[in-house]
Amino acid sequence: MENIQIKHPEIAKMYEDILRQREKVIGAPMRQHYHFMPDVGWINDPNGLVWFRGRYHAFFQYGPEGAERTAAKWGHAVSDDLFHWQQLPPALIPDQPYDKWGNGMEGGCYSGSALVVDDRLYVMYTGATENRQVQCLAWSDDGVNFEKYEGNPVAEAPEGFSQADFRDPKMFRHGDSFYMVLGATRDNRGFALLFKSPDLFKWEFVNILAESRGEFGFMWECPDFFPVGEDKFALIFSPCGLNECQTVYMVGEMDFERGVFDRHVTGVIDWGQDFYAPQTFLDDKGRRLMIAWASAWEWMPYWQGSRITEHEGWCNGFNLPREIRLMPDDTLAFIPVEEVKALRESEDRMENIALKAGEQLDIGRGIAFELEMEIDLEKTNAREACLELRRGNGKAMKIIIDLARAELRTDRSNADEKSFGVSRSRIRLKDRKVLNLHLFADNSSVEIFADDYRTVHSVNFYPAADQDGIALTADGEVYVNKIYKFNLRRTIW
Protein backbone atom coordinates (compact mmCIF):
# COMPACT_ATOMS: atom_id res chain seq x y z
CA MET A 1 0.00 0.00 0.00
CA GLU A 2 2.79 2.38 0.90
CA ASN A 3 4.20 2.20 -2.63
CA ILE A 4 1.03 3.63 -4.10
CA GLN A 5 1.62 6.87 -5.91
CA ILE A 6 0.19 10.04 -4.42
CA LYS A 7 -2.14 11.56 -7.01
CA HIS A 8 -2.77 14.99 -5.53
CA PRO A 9 0.31 17.21 -6.19
CA GLU A 10 -0.26 19.40 -3.12
CA ILE A 11 -0.56 16.34 -0.90
CA ALA A 12 2.58 14.83 -2.42
CA LYS A 13 4.47 18.03 -1.61
CA MET A 14 3.05 18.12 1.93
CA TYR A 15 4.09 14.52 2.52
CA GLU A 16 7.62 15.26 1.34
CA ASP A 17 7.79 18.10 3.86
CA ILE A 18 6.52 15.79 6.60
CA LEU A 19 9.18 13.21 5.81
CA ARG A 20 11.83 15.91 5.82
CA GLN A 21 10.74 17.35 9.17
CA ARG A 22 10.30 13.92 10.66
CA GLU A 23 13.94 13.35 11.52
CA LYS A 24 14.00 16.54 13.57
CA VAL A 25 10.85 15.80 15.54
CA ILE A 26 10.60 12.09 16.28
CA GLY A 27 12.27 10.99 19.48
CA ALA A 28 12.18 14.52 20.97
CA PRO A 29 12.38 14.45 24.78
CA MET A 30 8.70 15.03 25.62
CA ARG A 31 7.16 12.72 23.05
CA GLN A 32 5.05 9.79 24.11
CA HIS A 33 6.36 6.22 24.10
CA TYR A 34 3.26 4.21 23.25
CA HIS A 35 0.41 6.68 22.69
CA PHE A 36 -0.25 7.55 19.07
CA MET A 37 1.01 10.86 17.78
CA PRO A 38 1.86 11.84 14.20
CA ASP A 39 5.51 12.10 13.21
CA VAL A 40 5.36 15.89 13.12
CA GLY A 41 2.98 18.76 13.75
CA TRP A 42 -0.35 19.55 15.34
CA ILE A 43 -3.15 17.04 15.82
CA ASN A 44 -6.66 17.22 17.22
CA ASP A 45 -9.69 14.92 16.84
CA PRO A 46 -9.48 11.31 15.65
CA ASN A 47 -11.49 10.97 12.42
CA GLY A 48 -12.64 8.09 10.24
CA LEU A 49 -11.48 5.33 12.58
CA VAL A 50 -12.02 2.11 10.69
CA TRP A 51 -10.91 -1.45 10.17
CA PHE A 52 -10.21 -1.68 6.42
CA ARG A 53 -8.55 -4.49 4.47
CA GLY A 54 -6.96 -6.08 7.50
CA ARG A 55 -5.60 -3.00 9.26
CA TYR A 56 -6.66 -0.23 11.59
CA HIS A 57 -6.84 3.15 9.89
CA ALA A 58 -6.87 6.33 11.92
CA PHE A 59 -7.40 9.71 10.33
CA PHE A 60 -7.05 12.87 12.35
CA GLN A 61 -7.40 16.62 12.28
CA TYR A 62 -3.95 17.60 11.20
CA GLY A 63 -1.60 20.57 10.84
CA PRO A 64 1.70 19.12 9.63
CA GLU A 65 3.31 22.55 9.27
CA GLY A 66 4.22 22.85 12.97
CA ALA A 67 2.96 22.76 16.53
CA GLU A 68 0.28 25.39 15.90
CA ARG A 69 -3.16 24.66 14.50
CA THR A 70 -3.62 25.60 10.82
CA ALA A 71 -6.43 24.99 8.29
CA ALA A 72 -7.62 21.45 9.01
CA LYS A 73 -6.35 18.56 6.88
CA TRP A 74 -6.99 14.88 7.45
CA GLY A 75 -3.81 13.08 8.49
CA HIS A 76 -3.70 9.32 8.06
CA ALA A 77 -1.95 6.43 9.83
CA VAL A 78 -2.29 2.64 9.82
CA SER A 79 -1.63 -0.04 12.41
CA ASP A 80 -1.95 -3.78 12.95
CA ASP A 81 -2.17 -3.63 16.73
CA LEU A 82 -3.24 -0.07 17.73
CA PHE A 83 0.24 0.65 19.15
CA HIS A 84 2.68 0.48 16.24
CA TRP A 85 1.60 3.10 13.70
CA GLN A 86 2.83 4.10 10.31
CA GLN A 87 1.98 7.53 8.99
CA LEU A 88 0.71 7.70 5.41
CA PRO A 89 0.23 10.79 3.23
CA PRO A 90 -2.56 13.14 4.36
CA ALA A 91 -5.91 11.98 3.00
CA LEU A 92 -7.82 15.25 2.61
CA ILE A 93 -6.76 18.87 2.32
CA PRO A 94 -8.97 21.92 1.82
CA ASP A 95 -9.07 22.58 -1.94
CA GLN A 96 -12.74 23.17 -2.75
CA PRO A 97 -14.99 26.23 -2.38
CA TYR A 98 -17.03 24.36 0.25
CA ASP A 99 -14.03 23.38 2.43
CA LYS A 100 -11.59 26.23 1.96
CA TRP A 101 -11.66 29.19 4.32
CA GLY A 102 -10.84 32.53 2.64
CA ASN A 103 -7.54 33.19 4.43
CA GLY A 104 -6.41 29.58 4.02
CA MET A 105 -5.46 29.51 7.72
CA GLU A 106 -8.68 28.38 9.41
CA GLY A 107 -11.60 26.07 8.68
CA GLY A 108 -10.85 23.29 6.22
CA CYS A 109 -11.69 19.60 6.29
CA TYR A 110 -13.17 19.28 9.76
CA SER A 111 -13.94 16.10 11.66
CA GLY A 112 -15.88 13.17 10.28
CA SER A 113 -16.04 9.42 9.96
CA ALA A 114 -15.51 6.43 7.67
CA LEU A 115 -17.54 3.50 6.45
CA VAL A 116 -16.50 0.60 4.25
CA VAL A 117 -19.11 -0.31 1.62
CA ASP A 118 -18.35 -2.92 -1.04
CA ASP A 119 -14.64 -2.74 -0.28
CA ARG A 120 -14.56 1.00 -0.91
CA LEU A 121 -13.50 3.31 1.91
CA TYR A 122 -15.96 6.20 2.20
CA VAL A 123 -15.38 9.19 4.44
CA MET A 124 -17.78 11.97 5.38
CA TYR A 125 -16.30 15.20 6.69
CA THR A 126 -17.38 18.75 7.40
CA GLY A 127 -16.34 21.41 4.94
CA ALA A 128 -15.79 24.47 7.15
CA THR A 129 -15.80 27.92 5.56
CA GLU A 130 -16.27 31.33 7.21
CA ASN A 131 -20.00 31.21 7.82
CA ARG A 132 -21.06 27.81 6.70
CA GLN A 133 -20.40 24.19 7.60
CA VAL A 134 -21.61 21.45 5.25
CA GLN A 135 -21.16 17.70 4.98
CA CYS A 136 -19.00 16.30 2.22
CA LEU A 137 -18.39 12.80 0.90
CA ALA A 138 -15.12 11.36 -0.42
CA TRP A 139 -13.83 7.86 -1.08
CA SER A 140 -10.73 5.81 -1.71
CA ASP A 141 -10.18 2.55 -3.56
CA ASP A 142 -6.51 2.19 -2.71
CA GLY A 143 -6.70 3.31 0.92
CA VAL A 144 -4.35 6.24 0.30
CA ASN A 145 -5.74 8.58 -2.38
CA PHE A 146 -9.17 10.12 -1.82
CA GLU A 147 -11.58 11.55 -4.35
CA LYS A 148 -14.13 14.15 -3.31
CA TYR A 149 -17.67 13.68 -4.63
CA GLU A 150 -18.46 16.20 -7.36
CA GLY A 151 -21.99 16.62 -5.97
CA ASN A 152 -20.72 17.91 -2.59
CA PRO A 153 -22.02 19.10 -0.23
CA VAL A 154 -24.42 16.27 0.53
CA ALA A 155 -26.04 17.73 3.66
CA GLU A 156 -26.69 21.17 5.14
CA ALA A 157 -28.09 22.30 8.46
CA PRO A 158 -31.87 21.86 8.69
CA GLU A 159 -33.95 25.00 8.92
CA GLY A 160 -33.74 26.76 12.24
CA PHE A 161 -30.28 25.42 13.07
CA SER A 162 -27.12 27.47 12.72
CA GLN A 163 -25.42 27.03 9.34
CA ALA A 164 -22.13 28.05 10.94
CA ASP A 165 -22.03 25.27 13.55
CA PHE A 166 -23.21 22.06 11.96
CA ARG A 167 -20.48 19.47 11.89
CA ASP A 168 -18.70 16.21 12.68
CA PRO A 169 -20.79 13.58 10.81
CA LYS A 170 -20.54 10.07 12.21
CA MET A 171 -21.90 7.55 9.70
CA PHE A 172 -23.25 4.12 10.54
CA ARG A 173 -25.37 1.46 8.96
CA HIS A 174 -28.59 0.09 10.42
CA GLY A 175 -30.73 -2.39 8.53
CA ASP A 176 -30.71 -1.44 4.85
CA SER A 177 -30.09 2.24 5.46
CA PHE A 178 -27.18 4.51 6.19
CA TYR A 179 -27.38 7.08 8.94
CA MET A 180 -25.26 9.85 10.30
CA VAL A 181 -25.40 11.77 13.53
CA LEU A 182 -24.24 15.39 13.58
CA GLY A 183 -23.55 18.14 16.07
CA ALA A 184 -25.63 21.30 15.81
CA THR A 185 -26.80 24.35 17.70
CA ARG A 186 -30.02 26.34 18.00
CA ASP A 187 -30.92 29.07 20.50
CA ASN A 188 -27.51 28.64 22.07
CA ARG A 189 -28.12 24.98 22.95
CA GLY A 190 -26.38 21.84 21.71
CA PHE A 191 -28.06 19.13 19.60
CA ALA A 192 -27.37 15.75 18.02
CA LEU A 193 -29.25 15.45 14.72
CA LEU A 194 -30.00 12.22 12.86
CA PHE A 195 -29.84 11.99 9.06
CA LYS A 196 -30.68 9.03 6.83
CA SER A 197 -29.62 7.89 3.35
CA PRO A 198 -30.29 4.97 1.02
CA ASP A 199 -26.88 5.23 -0.67
CA LEU A 200 -24.51 7.67 1.15
CA PHE A 201 -25.11 10.32 -1.55
CA LYS A 202 -28.67 11.53 -0.84
CA TRP A 203 -29.37 12.49 2.76
CA GLU A 204 -32.47 13.61 4.62
CA PHE A 205 -32.93 14.97 8.11
CA VAL A 206 -34.83 12.50 10.30
CA ASN A 207 -35.05 13.89 13.80
CA ILE A 208 -33.38 15.40 16.81
CA LEU A 209 -31.68 12.52 18.60
CA ALA A 210 -30.97 14.43 21.81
CA GLU A 211 -30.60 18.03 22.91
CA SER A 212 -29.32 20.24 25.69
CA ARG A 213 -31.77 22.30 27.65
CA GLY A 214 -28.82 24.23 28.98
CA GLU A 215 -27.37 21.48 31.16
CA PHE A 216 -25.20 20.12 28.35
CA GLY A 217 -23.80 23.26 26.78
CA PHE A 218 -24.42 25.34 23.67
CA MET A 219 -22.94 23.17 20.90
CA TRP A 220 -22.29 19.44 20.65
CA GLU A 221 -19.10 18.41 18.89
CA CYS A 222 -18.25 14.97 17.54
CA PRO A 223 -21.41 13.04 18.40
CA ASP A 224 -21.31 9.27 17.88
CA PHE A 225 -24.18 6.79 18.06
CA PHE A 226 -23.73 3.02 18.30
CA PRO A 227 -25.27 -0.17 19.68
CA VAL A 228 -24.20 -1.42 23.12
CA GLY A 229 -25.11 -4.68 24.86
CA GLU A 230 -28.02 -6.70 23.47
CA ASP A 231 -30.54 -4.03 22.54
CA LYS A 232 -29.37 -0.61 23.74
CA PHE A 233 -27.77 2.35 21.99
CA ALA A 234 -25.28 4.88 23.26
CA LEU A 235 -24.87 8.47 22.19
CA ILE A 236 -21.60 10.16 23.03
CA PHE A 237 -20.69 13.78 22.40
CA SER A 238 -18.35 16.58 23.42
CA PRO A 239 -20.39 19.54 24.63
CA CYS A 240 -19.03 23.09 24.40
CA GLY A 241 -19.67 25.30 27.38
CA LEU A 242 -19.36 22.94 30.34
CA ASN A 243 -16.61 23.51 32.83
CA GLU A 244 -14.89 20.36 34.01
CA CYS A 245 -16.95 17.87 32.09
CA GLN A 246 -15.98 17.59 28.44
CA THR A 247 -17.36 14.29 27.22
CA VAL A 248 -20.80 12.86 27.91
CA TYR A 249 -22.58 9.60 27.17
CA MET A 250 -26.26 8.68 27.15
CA VAL A 251 -27.67 5.15 27.02
CA GLY A 252 -31.19 4.17 26.02
CA GLU A 253 -33.41 2.47 23.46
CA MET A 254 -33.60 3.54 19.84
CA ASP A 255 -36.69 3.43 17.67
CA PHE A 256 -35.43 3.78 14.10
CA GLU A 257 -38.95 3.84 12.66
CA ARG A 258 -39.74 7.06 14.48
CA GLY A 259 -36.17 8.25 14.82
CA VAL A 260 -36.57 8.54 18.58
CA PHE A 261 -33.83 7.87 21.12
CA ASP A 262 -35.28 7.13 24.54
CA ARG A 263 -32.35 7.69 26.87
CA HIS A 264 -32.41 6.90 30.55
CA VAL A 265 -28.78 6.87 31.71
CA THR A 266 -26.27 9.70 31.45
CA GLY A 267 -22.61 9.66 32.41
CA VAL A 268 -19.23 11.25 31.91
CA ILE A 269 -16.69 9.39 29.76
CA ASP A 270 -13.54 10.92 31.22
CA TRP A 271 -12.93 13.48 33.98
CA GLY A 272 -9.36 14.37 33.04
CA GLN A 273 -8.31 17.63 31.45
CA ASP A 274 -6.98 15.93 28.33
CA PHE A 275 -9.68 13.86 26.75
CA TYR A 276 -11.95 15.23 24.02
CA ALA A 277 -13.79 14.39 20.80
CA PRO A 278 -13.79 10.58 21.23
CA GLN A 279 -14.86 8.49 18.27
CA THR A 280 -15.77 4.80 18.24
CA PHE A 281 -15.69 2.04 15.65
CA LEU A 282 -16.29 -1.67 15.40
CA ASP A 283 -13.22 -3.76 14.66
CA ASP A 284 -12.87 -7.19 13.09
CA LYS A 285 -13.08 -8.82 16.52
CA GLY A 286 -16.49 -7.28 17.14
CA ARG A 287 -15.18 -4.84 19.72
CA ARG A 288 -16.52 -1.31 20.06
CA LEU A 289 -13.29 0.66 20.36
CA MET A 290 -12.96 4.32 21.28
CA ILE A 291 -10.08 6.71 20.66
CA ALA A 292 -10.01 10.34 21.76
CA TRP A 293 -7.90 13.41 21.36
CA ALA A 294 -5.64 13.72 24.39
CA SER A 295 -5.82 17.48 24.77
CA ALA A 296 -8.10 20.47 25.22
CA TRP A 297 -9.26 23.68 23.50
CA GLU A 298 -8.53 27.21 24.57
CA TRP A 299 -12.10 27.68 25.82
CA MET A 300 -11.68 24.94 28.42
CA PRO A 301 -10.61 25.84 31.96
CA TYR A 302 -7.34 23.87 32.03
CA TRP A 303 -6.12 24.59 28.53
CA GLN A 304 -2.32 24.47 28.40
CA GLY A 305 -1.91 25.33 24.72
CA SER A 306 0.90 24.23 22.47
CA ARG A 307 3.52 26.35 24.23
CA ILE A 308 4.90 23.44 26.25
CA THR A 309 5.93 21.25 23.30
CA GLU A 310 6.08 23.70 20.41
CA HIS A 311 9.89 23.91 20.38
CA GLU A 312 9.92 20.16 19.70
CA GLY A 313 7.76 20.61 16.57
CA TRP A 314 4.67 18.69 17.68
CA CYS A 315 1.54 19.14 19.76
CA ASN A 316 -0.93 16.56 21.11
CA GLY A 317 -1.76 12.92 20.44
CA PHE A 318 -4.42 10.31 21.15
CA ASN A 319 -5.45 8.63 24.37
CA LEU A 320 -5.11 4.93 24.98
CA PRO A 321 -7.63 3.05 22.81
CA ARG A 322 -10.45 1.76 25.03
CA GLU A 323 -13.08 -0.88 24.55
CA ILE A 324 -16.61 0.15 25.48
CA ARG A 325 -18.81 -2.27 27.37
CA LEU A 326 -22.32 -1.92 28.76
CA MET A 327 -22.54 -2.66 32.48
CA PRO A 328 -25.57 -4.35 34.09
CA ASP A 329 -26.86 -0.96 35.35
CA ASP A 330 -26.67 0.49 31.80
CA THR A 331 -23.64 2.62 32.58
CA LEU A 332 -20.61 2.28 30.32
CA ALA A 333 -17.16 0.91 31.10
CA PHE A 334 -14.06 2.02 29.17
CA ILE A 335 -11.43 -0.69 29.24
CA PRO A 336 -7.91 -0.25 27.84
CA VAL A 337 -7.56 -2.56 24.83
CA GLU A 338 -5.94 -5.87 25.66
CA GLU A 339 -3.22 -5.33 23.01
CA VAL A 340 -1.46 -3.07 25.51
CA LYS A 341 -0.49 -6.18 27.48
CA ALA A 342 1.88 -7.13 24.65
CA LEU A 343 3.95 -4.04 25.53
CA ARG A 344 4.77 -5.29 29.03
CA GLU A 345 8.49 -5.87 29.29
CA SER A 346 9.19 -6.18 32.99
CA GLU A 347 7.15 -6.90 36.01
CA ASP A 348 7.39 -5.96 39.71
CA ARG A 349 4.92 -7.44 42.15
CA MET A 350 4.36 -6.27 45.71
CA GLU A 351 1.69 -7.82 47.92
CA ASN A 352 0.14 -7.47 51.40
CA ILE A 353 1.72 -4.25 52.57
CA ALA A 354 0.52 -2.43 55.68
CA LEU A 355 1.41 1.23 55.33
CA LYS A 356 1.31 3.38 58.48
CA ALA A 357 0.40 7.05 58.71
CA GLY A 358 3.21 9.23 57.46
CA GLU A 359 5.16 6.31 55.99
CA GLN A 360 6.11 6.18 52.36
CA LEU A 361 5.96 3.08 50.22
CA ASP A 362 8.59 3.07 47.51
CA ILE A 363 7.15 1.50 44.35
CA GLY A 364 10.28 1.77 42.25
CA ARG A 365 10.84 3.78 39.10
CA GLY A 366 9.20 4.20 35.77
CA ILE A 367 8.29 6.55 32.93
CA ALA A 368 6.17 4.44 30.58
CA PHE A 369 4.46 1.85 32.73
CA GLU A 370 1.23 0.25 33.82
CA LEU A 371 0.25 -0.10 37.48
CA GLU A 372 -2.47 -2.19 39.04
CA MET A 373 -3.24 -1.46 42.66
CA GLU A 374 -5.76 -2.96 45.05
CA ILE A 375 -6.45 -1.44 48.47
CA ASP A 376 -8.25 -3.40 51.18
CA LEU A 377 -10.84 -0.92 52.39
CA GLU A 378 -11.75 -2.94 55.48
CA LYS A 379 -8.20 -2.84 56.79
CA THR A 380 -7.67 0.80 55.82
CA ASN A 381 -8.52 3.77 58.03
CA ALA A 382 -6.70 6.57 56.19
CA ARG A 383 -8.84 9.44 55.01
CA GLU A 384 -6.60 10.06 52.06
CA ALA A 385 -3.92 8.15 50.18
CA CYS A 386 -1.69 9.71 47.56
CA LEU A 387 0.07 7.94 44.75
CA GLU A 388 2.91 10.00 43.37
CA LEU A 389 4.37 9.44 39.91
CA ARG A 390 7.36 11.03 38.22
CA ARG A 391 8.82 12.02 41.58
CA GLY A 392 12.11 13.87 41.57
CA ASN A 393 13.59 17.38 41.88
CA GLY A 394 10.91 18.18 44.50
CA LYS A 395 8.18 17.54 41.94
CA ALA A 396 5.55 14.85 41.46
CA MET A 397 2.29 14.08 39.70
CA LYS A 398 -0.30 13.31 42.39
CA ILE A 399 -3.18 10.88 42.27
CA ILE A 400 -5.26 11.38 45.36
CA ILE A 401 -7.64 8.74 46.63
CA ASP A 402 -9.87 10.69 48.98
CA LEU A 403 -11.70 8.02 50.96
CA ALA A 404 -13.32 10.55 53.29
CA ARG A 405 -15.08 12.29 50.40
CA ALA A 406 -15.33 9.35 48.01
CA GLU A 407 -13.39 11.30 45.43
CA LEU A 408 -10.59 10.58 42.99
CA ARG A 409 -8.38 13.51 42.04
CA THR A 410 -5.30 14.18 40.00
CA ASP A 411 -3.12 17.18 40.69
CA ARG A 412 -0.51 18.11 38.10
CA SER A 413 0.22 21.55 39.51
CA ASN A 414 3.63 20.49 40.87
CA ALA A 415 4.31 17.81 38.28
CA ASP A 416 6.54 19.92 36.07
CA GLU A 417 7.47 23.54 35.43
CA LYS A 418 4.29 24.61 33.66
CA SER A 419 1.25 22.39 34.10
CA PHE A 420 -1.63 23.36 36.35
CA GLY A 421 -5.03 22.06 37.36
CA VAL A 422 -6.82 19.45 39.44
CA SER A 423 -9.25 16.91 37.98
CA ARG A 424 -11.96 15.51 40.26
CA SER A 425 -14.55 12.78 40.13
CA ARG A 426 -16.62 10.66 42.48
CA ILE A 427 -15.57 7.08 43.16
CA ARG A 428 -17.94 4.42 44.38
CA LEU A 429 -17.01 3.14 47.82
CA LYS A 430 -20.36 1.95 49.15
CA ASP A 431 -20.51 -1.82 49.73
CA ARG A 432 -16.97 -2.23 48.45
CA LYS A 433 -14.35 -4.28 50.27
CA VAL A 434 -11.55 -3.38 47.93
CA LEU A 435 -10.66 -0.42 45.76
CA ASN A 436 -8.95 -1.11 42.44
CA LEU A 437 -7.03 1.38 40.37
CA HIS A 438 -5.50 0.66 37.00
CA LEU A 439 -3.16 3.24 35.66
CA PHE A 440 -1.20 3.86 32.45
CA ALA A 441 1.65 6.32 32.57
CA ASP A 442 3.48 7.50 29.50
CA ASN A 443 6.24 10.06 29.03
CA SER A 444 3.83 13.00 29.20
CA SER A 445 0.48 11.61 30.36
CA VAL A 446 -1.32 9.42 32.82
CA GLU A 447 -4.69 7.67 32.52
CA ILE A 448 -6.34 6.30 35.64
CA PHE A 449 -9.21 3.82 35.60
CA ALA A 450 -11.39 3.19 38.66
CA ASP A 451 -14.90 1.90 39.49
CA ASP A 452 -14.52 -1.14 37.23
CA TYR A 453 -13.39 1.15 34.40
CA ARG A 454 -16.41 3.44 34.68
CA THR A 455 -14.48 6.38 36.10
CA VAL A 456 -11.47 7.63 34.17
CA HIS A 457 -9.07 10.57 34.32
CA SER A 458 -6.74 11.32 31.39
CA VAL A 459 -4.21 14.01 32.10
CA ASN A 460 -1.10 15.38 30.35
CA PHE A 461 1.94 16.75 32.10
CA TYR A 462 5.55 17.25 31.07
CA PRO A 463 8.09 16.17 33.70
CA ALA A 464 11.86 16.08 33.30
CA ALA A 465 13.42 12.78 32.24
CA ASP A 466 15.09 12.27 35.63
CA GLN A 467 11.77 12.47 37.49
CA ASP A 468 10.89 8.80 37.60
CA GLY A 469 10.13 7.79 41.21
CA ILE A 470 6.83 6.20 42.25
CA ALA A 471 5.54 6.17 45.84
CA LEU A 472 2.43 5.85 47.97
CA THR A 473 1.76 7.92 51.09
CA ALA A 474 -1.25 8.28 53.38
CA ASP A 475 -2.54 10.18 56.41
CA GLY A 476 -3.55 6.94 58.18
CA GLU A 477 -3.21 3.21 57.76
CA VAL A 478 -3.55 1.78 54.28
CA TYR A 479 -3.52 -1.91 53.53
CA VAL A 480 -2.40 -2.65 50.00
CA ASN A 481 -3.38 -6.12 48.78
CA LYS A 482 -1.28 -5.75 45.69
CA ILE A 483 0.66 -3.38 43.49
CA TYR A 484 1.79 -4.77 40.16
CA LYS A 485 3.94 -2.63 37.92
CA PHE A 486 4.81 -3.38 34.31
CA ASN A 487 7.22 -1.26 32.32
CA LEU A 488 5.92 -0.76 28.79
CA ARG A 489 7.91 -1.04 25.60
CA ARG A 490 8.28 1.91 23.28
CA THR A 491 6.30 1.79 20.01
CA ILE A 492 6.19 5.50 19.10
CA TRP A 493 9.11 7.86 18.56
Ligand code: FRU
Ligand atom coordinates in the same frame (compact mmCIF):
# COMPACT_ATOMS: atom_id res chain seq x y z
C1 FRU B 1 -13.62 19.24 18.07
C2 FRU B 1 -13.66 20.12 16.85
C3 FRU B 1 -14.73 19.66 15.89
C4 FRU B 1 -14.25 20.16 14.57
C5 FRU B 1 -12.77 20.02 14.70
C6 FRU B 1 -12.00 21.08 13.96
O1 FRU B 1 -12.40 19.22 18.72
O2 FRU B 1 -13.86 21.47 17.24
O3 FRU B 1 -16.03 20.08 16.23
O4 FRU B 1 -14.76 19.42 13.49
O5 FRU B 1 -12.46 20.07 16.08
O6 FRU B 1 -10.63 20.78 13.93
